[in-house]
Amino acid sequence: MNVLRFCFKSENCNGWPQIRFIIDNDVHAEHAITQSFEYFDLSIDLLPGNHCLDIERYGKRIPDNIVYRDGQILQDQITTLTDIYLDNIKLPDMIKYSGIFKYDDHDVPGGLSWGPNGIWSLQFETPLLNWVIETKQKQQHVIDLLDYESRASLIQKLEEFEQTIKNASTIPKSLSSQ
Amino acid sequence: MPQRFQKVYLVNSAQSQFTRPPAGLAFMAGVCEHQDIDHKILDLNLEFLKFAHETTWRSVYSHAAYDLSCLPKDLEDKVNQYLDLIIEKITAYAPDCVALHVLTYLNQQWALRFLQRLRSCCDATIIAGGPGISVPRYLDQDQSTSFGRYLAVNDLLDFYAFGEGDIIFSRFLQGHRDDAGLNTATGPETWQPQLEDLSNLPPPSYKNIAISDYYSPNQTPVLSITGSRGCVRRCTFCDVGHYWKKYRFRSGKDLAHEILKHWQDTRALNYWFTDSLINGSLKQFHDLQTHLIELSMRWPELSNIKYSGAFIIRPKGSHPEKMFQMMRDTGCNHIHVGIESGSESVRNHMGKKFSNADIDYHFEMCEKYQIQNWMLMIVGYPTETEKDFQDSVEMLSKYQKYIINNTAFGLQLARPASILPNTPIHQMMEDLGIEHTGHVDQSQQWTVATNTDLTINERYRRWSELTRIAMELGYNLPAEVEAYLSMNKKSWQDHLTHNNGNTKKINIALGSKYDILS
Numbered sequence: 001m002n003v004l005r006f007c008f009k010s011e012n013c014n015g016w017p018q019i020r021f022i023i024d025n026d027v028h029a030e031h032a033i034t035q036s037f038e039y040f041d042l043s044i045d046l047l048p049g050n051h052c053l054d055i056e057r058y059g060k061r062i063p064d065n066i067v068y069r070d071g072q073i074l075q076d077q078i079t080t081l082t083d084i085y086l087d088n089i090k091l092p093d094m095i096k097y098s099g100i101f102k103y104d105d106h107d108v109p110g111g112l113s114w115g116p117n118g119i120w121s122l123q124f125e126t127p128l129l130n131w132v133i134e135t136k137q138k139q140q141h142v143i144d145l146l147d148y149e150s151r152a153s154l155i156q157k158l159e160e161f162e163q164t165i166k167n168a169s170t171i172p173k174s175l176s177s178q
Numbered sequence: 179m180p181q182r183f184q185k186v187y188l189v190n191s192a193q194s195q196f197t198r199p200p201a202g203l204a205f206m207a208g209v210c211e212h213q214d215i216d217h218k219i220l221d222l223n224l225e226f227l228k229f230a231h232e233t234t235w236r237s238v239y240s241h242a243a244y245d246l247s248c249l250p251k252d253l254e255d256k257v258n259q260y261l262d263l264i265i266e267k268i269t270a271y272a273p274d275c276v277a278l279h280v281l282t283y284l285n286q287q288w289a290l291r292f293l294q295r296l297r298s299c300c301d302a303t304i305i306a307g308g309p310g311i312s313v314p315r316y317l318d319q320d321q322s323t324s325f326g327r328y329l330a331v332n333d334l335l336d337f338y339a340f341g342e343g344d345i346i347f348s349r350f351l352q353g354h355r356d357d358a359g360l361n362t363a364t365g366p367e368t369w370q371p372q373l374e375d376l377s378n379l380p381p382p383s384y385k386n387i388a389i390s391d392y393y394s395p396n397q398t399p400v401l402s403i404t405g406s407r408g409c410v411r412r413c414t415f416c417d418v419g420h421y422w423k424k425y426r427f428r429s430g431k432d433l434a435h436e437i438l439k440h441w442q443d444t445r446a447l448n449y450w451f452t453d454s455l456i457n458g459s460l461k462q463f464h465d466l467q468t469h470l471i472e473l474s475m476r477w478p479e480l481s482n483i484k485y486s487g488a489f490i491i492r493p494k495g496s497h498p499e500k501m502f503q504m505m506r507d508t509g510c511n512h513i514h515v516g517i518e519s520g521s522e523s524v525r526n527h528m529g530k531k532f533s534n535a536d537i538d539y540h541f542e543m544c545e546k547y548q549i550q551n552w553m554l555m556i557v558g559y560p561t562e563t564e565k566d567f568q569d570s571v572e573m574l575s576k577y578q579k580y581i582i583n584n585t586a587f588g589l590q591l592a593r594p595a596s597i598l599p600n601t602p603i604h605q606m607m608e609d610l611g612i613e614h615t616g617h618v619d620q621s622q623q624w625t626v627a628t629n630t631d632l633t634i635n636e637r638y639r640r641w642s643e644l645t646r647i648a649m650e651l652g653y654n655l656p657a658e659v660e661a662y663l664s665m666n667k668k669s670w671q672d673h674l675t676h677n678n679g680n681t682k683k684i685n686i687a688l689g690s691k692y693d694i695l696s
Contacts, residue, residue, distance in 0.1 A: 086579070086582065087579050089545065089579050089580065089582045089583055089585075090582075090583055091582060092582065092583070129578055129579060129582070130651075130652065132582055133578070133581050133582060133652030134652060136582070137652060137654075142654075143197070143393045143394075143657070144196075144197050144393070144656060144657050145588065145654045145656065145657055146649075146654070146655045146656065146657050146659050146660075147657075150660070151649055154649065154659065154660060154663070155646055155649050155650060157663060158642045158643075158645055158646040158649075158663065159646060161638075161642045161663065161666075162639050162642045162643055162646070165635050165638055165639045165670065166639065168635060168674055169633075169635050
């Protein structure tokens with residue numbers, strides 16, 4: 001099991017934003033934000049494979065939760081996803097930016113500030129740790145490190161080497177005297 | 179007394195990493211500069227990379243340490259063309275001295291090839307130094323002769339240096355020929371006595387080294403700097419304690435001012451400490467950091483300095499949180515840590531002197547202060563049981579989460595455990611029942627009577643398995659890992675043929691399905 005920590009920065013406007021966490025269409029948790037900076041820990045225990053995490057920002061009403069003056073927004077009930085941690089380790093920013101915020105007819109890739117009601121969706125895989133590392137390494141190009149593309153074939157070569165050694169261990173002793 | 183030299187060509191042997199200029203070249207350049215001697219600089223390694231490009235460089239690299247003498251024809255031609263060009267370049271300068279630096283035994287084959295070509299077409303006096311000169315010739319049955327003596331006896335050089343090269347090279351250039359540590363083809367080999375004080379040596383110079391040609395990972399030049407010689411530990415697998423009996427270090431102030439000098443010369447802001455341990459002396463480590471902070475107050479750009487080096491884990495009491503904070507605040511953002519094994523029992527035998535709880539604490543602190551760790555591992559150590567090996571496997575899983583933010587940046591696992599001459603484990607061979615098999619690759623090919631499950635086959639299998647698991651977990655590995663696999667396969671095959679007869683017989687026994695030996 002892993003724990004995902006979602007950190008939010010929020011603004012109050014006649015109430016705080018409300019959010020719910022949905023994984024593969026199942027609601028896992030609801031959370032009413034109560035202060036400007038806070039986090040929510042979500043335990044993840046899923047079978048290996050592809051999954052979708054939705055964080056729904058809901059309950060905002062207009063005009064109650066947004067205040068205008070002279071056509072300008074004076075105060076707004078809003079929340080921003082600032083960071084995600086996996087088992088207390090901060091995830092690279094590329095993970096949070098790979099989500100899409102959808103509201104009304106709009107899709108905002110990488111949208112992390114959620115003003116209107118809507119759903120932020122993140123496609124991911126489990127085991128989570130492997131997925132995060134793989135996502136990160138696909139983007140990584142460091143001259144003196146083995147590149148991501150070469151890994152699979154090298155892993156296969158290593159497996160073959162191990163198998164060959166195992167088979168060689170069965171060579172009859174009599175061979176050496178032939 | 180012979181006259182001092184007027185024109186010196188400084189050369190570094192290939193092949194090794196190409197992410198920063200070799201410290202040996204900078205050291206020799208510093209000596210020449212100090213004496214106002216005209217000199218040129220050539221890094222055989224970098225020039226070969228530029229000449230052959232990376233793919234060929236890597237192909238040759240997989241042969242470089244082991245069998246450079248039997249390269250495939252295309253690579254052989256490439257190496258020969260390259261060496262011809264290099265020799266032409268050197269002779270065009272008409273030096274009266276060529277000084278060759280050989281860092282480790284892994285660079286001996288290139289040194290040999292280079293000298294064989296150079297000697298016949300250049301009248302210059304040739305001197306060589308570096309640790310790769312003082313150790314025996316790799317894969318030579320005669321392990322009592324140094325590589326330097328081998329080269330001298332074969333008339334490939336005139337002089338070779340053992341010990342404190344700073345003293346020998348400096349005086350050699352001035353014409354001195356009778357110093358301790360300056361050796362020739364005849365007479366007993368001598369060593370330059372160890373320096374007690376490292377603070378008054380000519381500083382290395384990078385002024386005439388094309389530092390921007392090196393392929394540093396973050397595109398900014400990395401320079402080497404040396405803060406100490408010797409080591410505070412006597413890890414059983416390491417020969418540093420044999421060559422440098424006493425641990426000596428420069429003051430933190432001295433080091434910080436050398437960094438200032440290099441920055442003023444080159445504007446380089448990244449430094450790699452060549453020391454066995456960057457934190458061997460905790461006092462010096464702290465003083466260095468204090469002086470870096472002082473210097474950055476006067477030269478604000480120095481607050482952007484990043485430095486790294488090999489690091490030893492110690493218990494929490496010796497490494498308080500404040501130390502990690504100071505490391506981050508002064509730019510120590512990357513360290514190489516010799517963890518070696520996930521088994522406390524194996525590490526205790528090695529003399530590492532830290533527990534699994536100490537490693538946990540170390541990673542917690544490094545995670546908190548954003549310090550990246552390059553983990554150095556060993557498999558197949560003579561006392562390693564299957565359970566110990568599994569402890570290493572489990573350790574990699576345990577710290578996998580630290581890959582996410584580069585706290586666990588990568589892992590180095592080049593070959594199964596070696597028994598090198600002049601190491602404490604070499605002295606323990608009788609007690610542990612370790613015997614060489616008679617094969618030429620003595621450091622690799624040994625059996626251990628007190629741990630009979632640890633056969634040669636088993637050691638190569640464990641090496642392969644741990645490397646594979648590390649890759650599957652997502653640890654970064656060096657780009658050379660494919661070359662390591664080639665080297666290990668070759669070494670293992672040699673062991674197999676040595677012990678079982680010829681390749682054909684083995685392939686028949688294994689069946690064509692496993693015909694990797696042809």
